[in-house]
Amino acid sequence: MMRNTAPAKDVDEYLAGVPEPARNTLEKVRAVIKANVPKDAIESISYGIPMFKYNGMLLGFAAFKNHCSLFPTSMAVFTDFKNELKPFRASKGTLHFPLDKPFPAALLKKIVKMRVAQNRAKAKAVTKAKKKGSRIKKKGSRAAKR
Numbered sequence: 001m002m003r004n005t006a007p008a009k010d011v012d013e014y015l016a017g018v019p020e021p022a023r024n025t026l027e028k029v030r031a032v033i034k035a036n037v038p039k040d041a042i043e044s045i046s047y048g049i050p051m052f053k054y055n056g057m058l059l060g061f062a063a064f065k066n067h068c069s070l071f072p073t074s075m076a077v078f079t080d081f082k083n084e085l086k087p088f089r090a091s092k093g094t095l096h097f098p099l100d101k102p103f104p105a106a107l108l109k110k111i112v113k114m115r116v117a118q119n120r121a122k123a124k125a126v127t128k129a130k131k132k133g134s135r136i137k138k139k140g141s142r143a144a145k146r
Contacts, residue, residue: 007043007045007048008043008045008048010043010044011030011043011044011045011050014045014049014050014054015027015030015050018038018063019101021099022063022068022099022100023063024063025063025068025097025098025099025100025101025102026050026061026063026068026102027067028102028105029030029061029070029102029103030050030061030107032102032103032105032108032109032112033052033059033061033108033112034052035109036053036108036109036112036116037052037054037058037112037116038116040054041053041054041058041116042054047060048062048063049071050062051061051071051119054116054119054120055119055120055122055123056119056122057073058073058112058115058116058119059072059073059111059115060073063099067089067096067097067098067099068096068097068098068099068103069094069096069097070095070097070103070108070111071093071094071095072093072095072111072115072127073093073114073115074114074118076114076118077111077114077115078090079109080114081107081111081114084107084110085092085107091123096103123140
């Protein structure tokens with residue numbers, strides 16, 4: 001990261017500590033993400049970087065000495081957008097892009113929508129499994145009473 005101070009308490013504080021041109025680049029990335037996540041998505045600092053959460057980790061972004069990074073938190077992004085991501089260097093779940101050039105808005109919008117859909121589906125499956133589990137317990141408890 002580009003910071004040498006204590007970890008930021010929120011995204012605004014994180015961005016305030018990022019020098020130009022990376023700050024402007026990340027502010028544009030943040031704006032695209034904010035415009036495309038559900039209104040109840042949460043913006044926070046996680047693992048020392050700005051992160052959006054919606055039914056779990058959604059995606060994050062950060063500035064480093066020689067590049068900015070997007071953290072999609074899903075390896076499916078790398079396979080589903082394989083051709084569109086060719087211009088970017090990928091490393092351990094991150095996509096690197098220049099300090100002075102925001103990640104392409106149209107592609108970022110697609111990635112955000114994909115991640116929101118993935119997290120919604122995951123949350124729905126968990127809820128369904130919990131409901132199913134509670135029905136099994138109820139049936140089991142009735143049988144035990146007989």
